[in-house]
Amino acid sequence: MRRNKTLKPEEDVFGQEIWACYKGEEASEIVERDDGYFDASPKGPKIYFSEYEDWHLVERKAMEFVKGRVLDIGCGAGRHSLYLQGKGFDVLGIDSSPLAIKVCKLRGLKKAKVMSIEDVSFKPNSFDTIIMMGNNFGLFGGFKKTRRLLKKFHKMTSRNGLIIASTRDTYKTDNPDHLEYHRINKEKGRMGGQLKMRIRFRKYVGRWFDYLIVSKKEMEEILKGTGWKIREFIDSEGSLYIAIIEKVA
Ligand SMILES: C[S@@+](CC[C@H](N)C(=O)[O-])C[C@H]1O[C@@H](n2cnc3c(N)ncnc32)[C@H](O)[C@@H]1O
Numbered sequence: 001m002r003r004n005k006t007l008k009p010e011e012d013v014f015g016q017e018i019w020a021c022y023k024g025e026e027a028s029e030i031v032e033r034d035d036g037y038f039d040a041s042p043k044g045p046k047i048y049f050s051e052y053e054d055w056h057l058v059e060r061k062a063m064e065f066v067k068g069r070v071l072d073i074g075c076g077a078g079r080h081s082l083y084l085q086g087k088g089f090d091v092l093g094i095d096s097s098p099l100a101i102k103v104c105k106l107r108g109l110k111k112a113k114v115m116s117i118e119d120v121s122f123k124p125n126s127f128d129t130i131i132m133m134g135n136n137f138g139l140f141g142g143f144k145k146t147r148r149l150l151k152k153f154h155k156m157t158s159r160n161g162l163i164i165a166s167t168r169d170t171y172k173t174d175n176p177d178h179l180e181y182h183r184i185n186k187e188k189g190r191m192g193g194q195l196k197m198r199i200r201f202r203k204y205v206g207r208w209f210d211y212l213i214v215s216k217k218e219m220e221e222i223l224k225g226t227g228w229k230i231r232e233f234i235d236s237e238g239s240l241y242i243a244i245i246e247k248v249a
Pocket of ligand 1: 047074075077079080115117132139
């Protein structure tokens with residue numbers, strides 16, 4: 001995705017959805033993959049406003065691992081940041097979407113900033129926990145970029161820093177379109193679950209961006225040599241899982 005410091009309202013498709021939902025309007029989300037596969041989620045952005053009680057169990061469990069100063073990457077409408085702020089944590093929510101950050105502030109998030117994951121830059125030891133919820137491990141985009149950013153995150157976090165990231169095991173599917181997509185991706189030298197996609201909402205069409213969905217084995221492989229390792233996985237009954245990632249001692 002393009003550096004989003006300059007994201008204009010008409011390019012800010014995630015933000016437009018979130019803004020519409022904030023205003024109480026009907027809003028659904030359409031995800032388009034570069035093979036032409038469409039996925040429409042009628043609940044769409046409403047989920048980004050959901051309260052703790054309505055979150056998936058794995059997300060609620062993940063919150064138990066949060067400690068200290070928190071960075072919420074791709075915070076959306078701020079549901080996790082606001083929950084944690086309410087529990088007394090010092091939280092900074094960042095998102096590439098100016099409209100999402102506007103909504104976070106209107107909803108009472110004290111520290112919220114427009115910043116894309118590609119531009120993340122903080123002094124050493126600025127955070128104790130980085131959270132990437134709502135499948136936001138995907139924002140890493142690809143193998144090399146994940147490793148580059150993980151090394152950066154290593155410096156930004158305290159000695160016992162944690163990354164809490166949610167994703168889906170892309171291979172837990174029998175959908176022939178997805179299986180074909182994995183196969184073609186691998187042929188191209190990409191990871192199977194390295195999706196090229198864009199978001200559509202009403203008349204807005206976002207830019208194409210890479211979104212990475214990985215199996216646990218792939219995640220372990222990516223982490224090697226970055227200074228991070230898996231502490232544990234929080235599993236759901238389906239493909240969704242959350243990785244608790246800690247520093248290598
Ligand atoms: C699927 S939503 C998840 C929102 C929130 N974490 C949640 O679970 O409710 C993804 C969010 O990531 C943001 N985003 C997309 N690309 C980004 C990037 N490159 N850097 C930072 N945020 C990004 C979007 O604007 C959107 O708010």
